[in-house]
Amino acid sequence: YSRGSMCLISLRNGAAISVRGRFEALAFHIPSALFIELAEEAGEPRIDDLITCRGIDDQVVRNIGAALIPMFDMPDEVRDTLLPHIGLALSAHLTHRYGRSPIQHLSGTGQLSPLQEKRIKAYIAANLSGGTPVDKIAEACGFSVDELCSGFLSTTGQSVSxxxxxxxxxxxxxxxxxxxxxxxxxxxxxxxxxxxxxxxxxxxxxxxxxxxxxxxxxx
Missing domain, CATH: 1.10.10.60 (Homeodomain-like)
Known part of the structure; x- marks a missing residue:
């Protein structure tokens, strides 16, 4: 992987890594319950997993990592004061950009609920630089492509594109x-x-x- 890149791996079914040669990394273990808690506190749609990816160049995560490195040399009381805030920023970013919602269904009217609409738009906004293909949006937000497209058009009056x-x-x-x-x-x-x-x-x-x-x- 290139310097400064990021990997997201789910530990639900276990995971392993084989390292050969010199390797330096920051590793974070984030309980899935934290994402549920963040969503509830912010009134956001639920996230139950993150999309698995390897070798992603994410400037926000890179900047957070760069901010963390100097903290290893800080006094414990200073580091412990700053870490929760940085951890919250990291978790919020990962939720919006890589969060995967549970399987969703449209209401009887064929429209999205306000939370469903909010989740879809938040995911698009967080991933705008990546081109946001419709199939990826649907996968992350828990819809089939057909349900996403029909529900979004019915709710907003615009197609996803x-x-x-x-x-x-x-x-x-x-x-x-x-x-x-x-x-x-x-x-x-x-x-x-x-x-x-x-x-x-x-x-x-x-x-x-x-x-x-x-x-x-x-x-």
């Missing part, structure tokens, strides 16, 4: 107006295939390229 396109543009505008990120970086973070596609899509929607729009709307 239409909502993603609208949210992607809204996120890009926010990034342009509030940050100094490059156009290429914003394109990647908002899930566009490349900078050229982002510029073309943005220009069609807004009538001006992203750089010109930024000059007019910078906060």
């Amino acid at each position: 239409e909502w993603i396109a609208s949210y992607r543009m809204s996120r890009a505008q926010s990034q342009l107006s509030r940050t100094g990120e490059t156009i290429a970086r914003i394109a990647a973070e908002c899930g566009f295939p490349d900078e050229s596609e982002f510029v073309a899509t943005f220009t069609r929607a807004e009538g001006v390229p992203p750089a010109a729009w930024r000059l007019r709307n910078r906060h």
